[in-house]
Amino acid sequence: MRGILVTLSVLFAVYTVLVYGVGDRLDTDRANSGIRSGMRVWQERNCQSCHQLYGLGGYMGPDLTNVASLREEPRIRTFIRYGTGRMPALAVSDVEMDHLIAFLKWVDRSGTSKVPPETVHWTGTYLINEH
Ligand code: HEC
Numbered sequence: 001m002r003g004i005l006v007t008l009s010v011l012f013a014v015y016t017v018l019v020y021g022v023g024d025r026l027d028t029d030r031a032n033s034g035i036r037s038g039m040r041v042w043q044e045r046n047c048q049s050c051h052q053l054y055g056l057g058g059y060m061g062p063d064l065t066n067v068a069s070l071r072e073e074p075r076i077r078t079f080i081r082y083g084t085g086r087m088p089a090l091a092v093s094d095v096e097m098d099h100l101i102a103f104l105k106w107v108d109r110s111g112t113s114k115v116p117p118e119t120v121h122w123t124g125t126y127l128i129n130e131h
Helices: 002-026 033-044 073-082 094-109
Strands: none
Touching (some): 033 094
């Protein structure tokens, strides 16, 4: 009986250190102030009304979760600055544009919005580095 209690206590301590110690340190990609400003521009200009992040948002334009790795940066800047026939030109300042780009890159690093079915493991997990 005592052995079980001691074992459980030790496991609890190890688990706690792993979850709150190591786990916390792995999460190093916190949003700096530029990225947070970019998110504010994203919200103020209502990009979400036409675009999705992780599939959530309007459906007039494409999902932009991974646009930073799918498209060249100059193309992204040109779309935002000049618009197209279907997307309006959004008068963002140069600084706001830099912050928006930083925000889109940060979102891109956070994961993949469209998971190709062949990369899903039978356990239901998906490893980004596997492809
Ligand atoms: C009124 C709807 C609308 C709003 C608001 C809007 N967009 Fe778009 N956006 C579009 C459409 C539609 C397209 C596709 C245009 C095309 O292919 O001609 C697009 C395309 C883009 C692209 C290029 C995507 C690609 O795969 O090449 C980027 C980047 C982009 N938008 C960023 C933004 C950002 C950032 C904002 C907010 C500052 C924004 N958009 C606001 C409708 C919108």
